[in-house]
Amino acid sequence: MRNAHTVEQVRAAEAERFAVLPPGALMQRAVFGLVAYVVRRLGRVHGARIVILAGSGDNGGDALWAGARLAARGARVDAIATGTTHPQATAALLAAGGHRQIVATSAGPDEPTLRALLERADLVLDGLLGIGGRGGLRPAHARLAALAPPRRTVAVDLPSGVDADTGAVAGDAIRASATITFGTYKRGLWLMPGAAHTGPVELVDIGLTLPEPDLRALDDADVRAALPVPHETASKYRRGVLGLVAGSDDYPGAAVLAVGGALRGGAGYLRVVSVGRADPASGRIHGRAGDHVRAAHPEAVVTDIAPGDRAALLAAGRVQAWAIGPGLAGDTSATGASLDALLGEDVPLVVDAGALDPLADLLAADRTRLHRRVAPVLVTPHEGEFARLVGRVLGWDAAKAADELAADRLATVRRVAAETGAVILLKGARTLVVEPSGTAWVNTTGSPWLGTAGSGDVLTGLIGSLAAAGLPVAFAGAVGAHLHGRAAERAGVHGCLPLAASDLPRLLAATVTDLLTDPAR
Numbered sequence: 001m002r003n004a005h006t007v008e009q010v011r012a013a014e015a016e017r018f019a020v021l022p023p024g025a026l027m028q029r030a031v032f033g034l035v036a037y038v039v040r041r042l043g044r045v046h047g048a049r050i051v052i053l054a055g056s057g058d059n060g061g062d063a064l065w066a067g068a069r070l071a072a073r074g075a076r077v078d079a080i081a082t083g084t085t086h087p088q089a090t091a092a093l094l095a096a097g098g099h100r101q102i103v104a105t106s107a108g109p110d111e112p113t114l115r116a117l118l119e120r121a122d123l124v125l126d127g128l129l130g131i132g133g134r135g136g137l138r139p140a141h142a143r144l145a146a147l148a149p150p151r152r153t154v155a156v157d158l159p160s161g162v163d164a165d166t167g168a169v170a171g172d173a174i175r176a177s178a179t180i181t182f183g184t185y186k187r188g189l190w191l192m193p194g195a196a197h198t199g200p201v202e203l204v205d206i207g208l209t210l211p212e213p214d215l216r217a218l219d220d221a222d223v224r225a226a227l228p229v230p231h232e233t234a235s236k237y238r239r240g241v242l243g244l245v246a247g248s249d250d251y252p253g254a255a256v257l258a259v260g261g262a263l264r265g266g267a268g269y270l271r272v273v274s275v276g277r278a279d280p281a282s283g284r285i286h287g288r289a290g291d292h293v294r295a296a297h298p299e300a301v302v303t304d305i306a307p308g309d310r311a312a313l314l315a316a317g318r319v320q321a322w323a324i325g326p327g328l329a330g331d332t333s334a335t336g337a338s339l340d341a342l343l344g345e346d347v348p349l350v351v352d353a354g355a356l357d358p359l360a361d362l363l364a365a366d367r368t369r370l371h372r373r374v375a376p377v378l379v380t381p382h383e384g385e386f387a388r389l390v391g392r393v394l395g396w397d398a399a400k401a402a403d404e405l406a407a408d409r410l411a412t413v414r415r416v417a418a419e420t421g422a423v424i425l426l427k428g429a430r431t432l433v434v435e436p437s438g439t440a441w442v443n444t445t446g447s448p449w450l451g452t453a454g455s456g457d458v459l460t461g462l463i464g465s466l467a468a469a470g471l472p473v474a475f476a477g478a479v480g481a482h483l484h485g486r487a488a489e490r491a492g493v494h495g496c497l498p499l500a501a502s503d504l505p506r507l508l509a510a511t512v513t514d515l516l517t518d519p520a521r
């Protein structure tokens with residue numbers, strides 16, 4: 001498990017260490033980690049050209065001290081500053097033979113000179129701003145951020161211009177190929193849009209004692225430990241039964257995809273409810289989605305029901321979790337009736353896609369509905385669906401939803417989870433899972449190839465299955481998002497690029513197999 005903390009939490013932990021350690025000790029630990037990374041990355045330090053972008057604070061201090069150590073090993077180090085710099089670190093750099101040759105104010109060097117220096121650099125260390133950065137980059141910094149070569153820039157603690165707590169980016173910000181962060185992960189390294197600026201993030205332990213994290217990210221080891229593995233006395237029922245209401249005559253494929261995900265999530269039995277209509281000749285209820293599921297996945301047990309038939313829905317059988325929504329289309333009041341029936345059942349419920357608007361309508365009529373329910377409800381909107389949800393339930397217009405998410409994605413989702421009583425899984429790059437209590441996970445696996453029609457349907461089935469197999473539903477959301485992302489990362493290796501949603505169940509099976517058979521576990 002990786003943990004992220006707020007700037008306030010980091011400052012408090014640092015203050016506690018400052019009180020007992022010699023001056024500069026924490027900074028030297030950070031510098032040691034940063035230099036170790038640079039040496040590993042460059043391979044050969046002697047003769048390498050390093051450019052330091054140095055701000056006025058301790059973040060610049062870290063970068064300048066690292067420059068001093070690298071200069072002492074024979075690197076050619078140039079520091080570009082925008083004003084004053086950390087005095088001891090600057091003195092150390094100069095003493096080691098480094099240059100502090102340019103002050104990039106408006107009166108500073110012309111752009112070609114700066115550009116030439118940055119273009120020739122083997123590596124640029126971004127020490128403009130760390131956790132002390134406030135607001136967007138000011139013009140002198142912004143100019144440097146625009147010129148720094150993303151593929152050869154390493155962010156010190158965090159990319160300058162990214163808000164450490166929110167991940168918000170106002171204007172220009174450094175784009176880094178890697179970030180070396182100190183003490184703990186900062187939330188902004190994991191939250192969009194800031195997360196798009198970091199490259200891979202490495203943590204350097206500087207010995208801080210930290211409180212409960214504000215945000216968590218799962219690792220493969222956490223997911224491996226959480227995976228539902230059948231034990232000796234298992235049976236299909238004991239492994240967990242998932243009820244899945246998915247597909248429609250218009251979108252039968254969504255049910256097939258959701259079942260494909262569900263079959264890889266660990267539940268032992270899958271009841272699929274297909275919403276159809278009465279056959280004019282026989283009078284029997286029949287849905288196209290059910291036909292497609294039977295053909296693609298003979299192991300699923302399918303019941304066809306008429307739209308909104310609550311009794312037939314519940315008669316599909318006992319389950320340990322329900323999931324509703326993928327591919328549901330048409331009469332939203334009928335979906336609302338099905339949803340209402342499932343909300344009356346005391347098992348975890350996953351609500352996605354075509355069931356989200358009906359849920360929003362139920363919540364608009366009664367905001368306490370989910371707060372009163374004992375078993376949790378997980379909703380899985382993408383950004384557009386999230387905007388509609390907060391529009392209907394909280395009265396936000398689309399612009400407000402977009403502004404709130406851009407300014408502070410985590411706080412916004414936390415607020416909506418607390419107000420609605422739903423666990424919210426907000427999909428997209430860096431999917432967030434947030435409980436009404438505020439407990440939050442961010443997903444750091446995945447790839448933009450997942451932005452393909454139907455991949456969310458697979459995710460819903462997978463999460464429902466993990467919940468039916470016994471994982472608490474919010475955790476099932478975090479585990480499901482991790483597996484879904486890992487599966488997508490494998491697409492290249494398995495010859496599945498460009499990724500199609502139908503590839504995901506097979507890739508999920510390979511992902512789970514590797515996790516469970518990893519000899520290192």
Ligand SMILES: NC(=O)C1=CN([C@@H]2O[C@H](COP(=O)(O)OP(=O)(O)OC[C@H]3O[C@@H](n4cnc5c(N)ncnc54)[C@H](O)[C@@H]3O)[C@@H](O)[C@H]2O)[C@@H](O)CC1
Pocket residue numbers: 014026027028030031055056057058059060062128129130131132133134135136137138141156157158182206
């Ligand atoms: N304090 C310590 O002992 C340690 C600190 N560490 C480093 O210290 C950093 C924090 O240092 P600081 O508290 O000095 O803060 P920063 O170095 O992030 O920057 C603070 C300075 O930048 C100015 N500033 C803020 N926002 C600005 C903006 N938008 N444009 C231009 N200037 C702006 C402030 O007025 C202040 O002078 C961490 O991110 C980390 O890199 C590490 O060395 C670990 C140990």
Ligand SMILES: Nc1ncnc2c1ncn2[C@@H]1O[C@H](COP(=O)(O)OP(=O)(O)O)[C@@H](O)[C@H]1O
Pocket residue numbers: 353382427428429430431446447448449450451452453454455456457458459484
């Ligand atoms: N740029 C991206 N990077 C990583 N994951 C993404 C990206 N875009 C979309 N995804 C993931 O792809 C899935 C898309 O789901 P969704 O939008 O519901 O698709 P659909 O409704 O077609 O099934 C989600 O799991 C989402 O997190």
Ligand SMILES: [K+]
Pocket residue numbers: 059126127128129130155156157158159160
């Ligand atoms: K920085």
